[in-house]
Amino acid sequence: MTTITSGLPETSSSDYYLLDELLTDEARDVRDRVRGFVDRDLLPIINDYWDRAEFPFELVPKIAQLGLVGSTISGYGCPGLSRLAAGVLTRELARGDGSVNTFFGVQTGLAMGSIALLGSEEQKQRWLPGMAALDTIGAFALTEPGHGSDAVRLETTARRDGDHWVLDGAKRWIGNASFADVVVVWARDVEDGRVKAIVVEKDADGRYPDGYSADLITGKIGKRAVWQPDITLRGVRVPVENKLDEAQSFxxxxxxxxxxxxxxxxxxxxxxxxxxxxxxxxxxxxxxxxxxxxxxxxxxxxxxxxxxxxxxxxxxxxxxxxxxxxxxxxxxxxxxxxxxxxxxxxxxxxxxxxxxxxxxxxxxxxxxxxxxxxxxxxxxxxxxxxxxxxxxxxxxxxxxxx
CATH class of the missing domain: 1.20.140.10 (Butyryl-CoA Dehydrogenase, subunit A, domain 3)
Structure with a gap:
């Protein structure tokens, strides 16, 4: 990132009211760690990835090494950051690049956040440690082709069939969903009409269930280095235990x-x-x-x-x-x-x-x-x-x- 030219007065800094003086030791440490990653690892390469509309997979292990995935979640390998430290983390990532920040936000805030907030203890133990290490990548599938601002009217359906849920529908602008290991899909239960969250995951061979497909949306003018595909769900069968226990309505x-x-x-x-x-x-x-x-x-x-x-x-x-x-x-x-x-x-x-x-x-x-x-x-x-x-x-x- 271009830095402020030496010789300019200190009051020209973006922190004009000296708010960083109010940072806790934790938040200051997060700021310095992320800023170092941005300057050292991200900025030298991100423009090339952004220009080609390719995701910078080479940065994933370096992000994992920061030890910050999971943000405010406590336990399960997550750092349990304060809200201030988590905000500073987001600020510093965005100072570097929005695409990488979106990847991190989908992983930490939406996918992991859904599991941490709405999952059972068994579900948290099952998914969160791998996600905190970035060995398991997550996605959050809510928005649909016909439902963005009115996502409450989502049309993707979930039908109970014995020991499985069967998912049918379409999702749009779903970050990470073309390579995620777990995808939190929000769907309407055909039996009671209420919205549930059901986790679609790859099998041991890295394959999605039959009927799941993700096609990259191309031609974006922004966030070009993060992949946000369309998802199609056609009779996707998911084990009943993959429904997040506490997800009962929109x-x-x-x-x-x-x-x-x-x-x-x-x-x-x-x-x-x-x-x-x-x-x-x-x-x-x-x-x-x-x-x-x-x-x-x-x-x-x-x-x-x-x-x-x-x-x-x-x-x-x-x-x-x-x-x-x-x-x-x-x-x-x-x-x-x-x-x-x-x-x-x-x-x-x-x-x-x-x-x-x-x-x-x-x-x-x-x-x-x-x-x-x-x-x-x-x-x-x-x-x-x-x-x-x-x-x-x-x-x-x-x-x-x-």
């Missing part, structure tokens, strides 16, 4: 999503910080009309506006982590943070691209990658329109969903 899927929505805010912050720091360094080094563009009023104004947004985002995130630790963060609170951060980070990345001019269009400067990745963040985990309706319902007591 409310349980919502519980998982609420617990991860704060991560989208931390990710947005990471993209914004990366873009801002690159733009600041570039402005100091780029000369036009005989002087650095950092000396131009318009550029300084833009940088100050970017920093103001980042500082507000940091304050949101730190308070959100505190509320999560206390068990007081509500779904609408998480929605407000996601809505605000996705919008603001998107603009910060746009402003950074503008400061870099034509060079901002080149992925070698990283800003274009962060900008287009933010287009993805702006949509997933609920668009800003959906988040605003969640907050609006909480404010007024009236649902505006149709």
């Amino acid at each position: 409310r349980d899927a919502t519980r998982v999503l609420t617990s991860t929505r704060g991560g989208a805010a931390w990710e947005s912050l990471g993209h914004a910080i990366a873009a801002y720091e690159i733009a600041l360094a570039y402005a100091a080094d780029r000369h036009q009309f005989g002087k650095p563009i950092a000396s131009f009023q318009l550029v300084q104004h833009k940088l100050a506006e970017m920093l103001a947004e980042i500082t507000a985002m940091q304050l949101y995130c730190f308070r959100m982590a505190d509320l999560q630790e206390q068990g007081r963060l509500t779904g609408p609170m998480a929605s407000l943070a996601k809505m605000h951060h996705a919008r603001k980070a998107r603009q910060v990345c746009l402003d950074a691209r503008d400061i870099l001019g034509g060079n901002g269009l080149l992925i070698e400067h990283h800003v274009a990658r962060h900008l287009t990745d933010m287009e993805v963040v702006h949509t997933y985990e609920g668009t800003d329109s959906i988040q605003s309706l969640i907050v609006g319902r909480d404010l007024t007591g009236i649902s505006a969903f149709t």
